[in-house]
Amino acid sequence: MSIIQLSKRQMEILDIVKRNQPITSEHIADKVNLTRATLRPDLTILTMLGILEARPKVGYYYSGKSLISIMGSFIKNINIMDVKSVPVVVSEDTTIYDAIVTMFLEDTGNIYVQSKGFLSGIISRKDFIKITLGNQDIKSMPVAMIMTRMPNIIYCEADESIYDAAVKIIEHQVDSLPIVEKTQDEKGMERLKILGKISKTTITSAMVNIGNE
Amino acid sequence: MSIIQLSKRQMEILDIVKRNQPITSEHIADKVNLTRATLRPDLTILTMLGILEARPKVGYYYSGKSLISIMGSFIKNINIMDVKSVPVVVSEDTTIYDAIVTMFLEDTGNIYVQSKGFLSGIISRKDFIKITLGNQDIKSMPVAMIMTRMPNIIYCEADESIYDAAVKIIEHQVDSLPIVEKTQDEKGMERLKILGKISKTTITSAMVNIGNE
Structure with missing residues (x-):
């Protein structure tokens, strides 16, 4: 370079x-x-x-x-909340078929699943391909059957940088990360509230915006 | 920022x-x-x-x-050939089912299709979801039936920057771009030789590398 x-x-x-x-x-x-x-x-x-x-x-x-070292510090100073996008969220009882239709309509890579106002799962395009290949009845089967659940969901919190997010995305080979706030439900159990989403698309857009300045 | x-x-x-x-x-x-x-x-x-x-x-x-303006110039100076990845390439007569298996084994987003040594098509995960939803016989149907063909393939050439690639990916809402060299076949027709691939993953990785320096 x-x-x-x-x-x-x-x-x-x-x-x-x-x-x-x-x-x-x-x-x-x-x-x-x-x-x-x-x-x-x-x-x-x-x-x-x-x-x-x-x-x-x-x-x-x-x-x-x-100047690459200056660049490095720069991207560590871009907060994810300044570049986040709005996730597409469905409920656990949404059918897989409806979730796929939503995925196409919203043109999103990952769909987040919410239960009682908290993050409960994530579904990827790969999950959809696997299940449709299996010839299952996806018009009656809920997304809860195929989604990735906690503790297997990789997420980030509001104080992290775009660099931190990029590292997690590459390390864990995921397409997006929910940005969450840790909170508790009425029983005192730790829950994750969805604040936004950061994806490879968000990061690519950020690169475009930096270049446009 | x-x-x-x-x-x-x-x-x-x-x-x-x-x-x-x-x-x-x-x-x-x-x-x-x-x-x-x-x-x-x-x-x-x-x-x-x-x-x-x-x-x-x-x-x-x-x-x-x-310093954002310095950053902007910086990413316009990172050549795609310095960050490119190796694409997964299949031939036009590969069945859709085999291409899906390849997609999972190689964990890639887009699969490139080659005919007589030249780029002829691209298949995305969305293409795979659409066709498997349709309950077609994907074990006998070749990828040539569903792939995106020229002139609808968005690509970039070896002298472009990571910024140019990011702009095309966002504008055309694609996940990756083949890096190609324009050449001619034996009949003098313009053809595209595949040199590599740049994707949202490549760009996210580049951001990690910049931060790690």
Whole structure:
């Protein structure tokens, strides 16, 4: 991946340092036919971005780092609540057939299942393919028969970043994560309230939005 | 989204400028009890990053921009060939049933179809759900019966960025794009050679990798 948004002169300096390191600012100035004073802001930028390293009395080195480390911190600062989407939610007694129709109408990948106002399950397109292949009576069978239940549901909470979500999606090979708030039902049992959804689509959209800025 | 990887002092300067703009470097120096010379590198960084604007004889303004614009350029510089994955490819006479089994074994979202070495179609999980719902004889029916064909296949070419791919995926509401090279068959007809695949999963993985750096 290339280093970006550097000026032509900064790229030239970087190139000179890569080929001649360690090199003093005097020698860089000689090679580009400019004074040290003219070069100073460029060297400051390159050093502060961590792309060059300056060692006193020795000269400049190329650190091997790029703006990618800045990017890394950036995406760790994007909160999932700022990019979340609205999940498609059905009840446990919805038939598999109706859930499939809903999936097509809403064009969603995963459908979330709710019981008494709390998250109880998730159904994926793969679950639907498996059950329809089996020639079962999906017009009477409820989604509760095929959904993934707790504790097997991978979720995230409101304070997590888009990076945290991406890690969970890749690690657990799921298409989406419900964003939940932990709460208790009237019996004091821990329950999950659905706040939103973050999916591979949400993450891809976020990348589009970042690029559009 | 917050501005990141600025030092504490740079954040402090930014804060002062936001509340007092336009403000000269002398006045900023006063407020932080430092000399102008000490502040100069910080002001240089903030100005070169486009976060502050300096107007001669007036002072510094807050531009309203953040590192997000740098991010934008960054992802436009990540080439798809550096992040691509390997597609699962079947031939046109593969039965739908066998393609579904392949989809589960390889855990892939889209399956690409090839004829005489060239891309001829794409099948999605939604296509599989539709056909299995129809109770057709999927053990004898070939994938060629249900696949999306040219000119309806959305693809990208080797020189495109991860941002270009994300835009196409969101705009056309597809899960993946074949990366292709345009070529000709022996009759001189334009054909597409499959070089790889970029999907919402690839993009999510790229985000994980960027964060891990």
